[in-house]
Amino acid sequence: MSRSKRPPLFLLFPLLILLVPFTAMQISEKVNWSSMDFLIAGMVILLTSFGAYYLPQLFKNSKIKIVIGLIIIAAALLFWAELAVGIF
Secondary structure, eight states, X not given: OOTTTSOOXXXXXXXXXXXXXXXXXXXXXXXOOOHHHHHHHHHHHHHHXXXXXXXXXXOXXXXXXHHHHHXXXXXXXXXXXXXXXXXX
């Protein structure tokens, strides 16, 4: 199968990553996420992986691709930190 015909694997990443807090909620009372927490986390992870997968394909220069990838990941981490503890 060619790369364009199969669904990208980044669509599964939010589900796999969100299994960690879901499993932790079953084991410990210290992790207490609501359904809104899971929804927002899933959206952030999905949008980050979507951007990191598709945006670098718009450019041919490897250095630009790396910079774009780093910017996307840094923006996602800053947004996540703001939601978690309010750094700004």
